[in-house]
Amino acid sequence: MGIEGRNASTAGTVSSPVQIRTGQQIEIIIRVRNSSLAAGLTGLVAKALLPAGLVYVNGTTTIGGAASTLNTIAGTGLELGAIGPGQEILLTLRATANATQFAVGTTQLQVVSQVQATAVQGVSAALS
Numbered sequence: 001m002g003i004e005g006r007n008a009s010t011a012g013t014v015s016s017p018v019q020i021r022t023g024q025q026i027e028i029i030i031r032v033r034n035s036s037l038a039a040g041l042t043g044l045v046a047k048a049l050l051p052a053g054l055v056y057v058n059g060t061t062t063i064g065g066a067a068s069t070l071n072t073i074a075g076t077g078l079e080l081g082a083i084g085p086g087q088e089i090l091l092t093l094r095a096t097a098n099a100t101q102f103a104v105g106t107t108q109l110q111v112v113s114q115v116q117a118t119a120v121q122g123v124s125a126a127l128s
Contacts, residue, residue, distance in 0.1 A: 022099035
């Protein structure tokens, strides 16, 4: 899984870290990869854990470039379903830097992404 971003307010380039000012939006890009060559994953749920000072912008989540009507990625999590062996799902969302949360000067924040799966496909075990 990888995470990077860009300053969406200035149409900045994708990088890590990203510089934004209060009131500007950051576009957060999360790549969910299944590095297994044999097993698929099911029941995937992705979350973006935004630090205080970044506020999720409703209606900005995309899954593989398609707009999502769900605004749960920064809350309870966004259900992604299944991902096959060697596949990747690209997620994006936007957040705004809240002026009341930052002191004058530079503040460094970290956005953490979290993905969970409920089952692994194509794996069997025999008990003897």
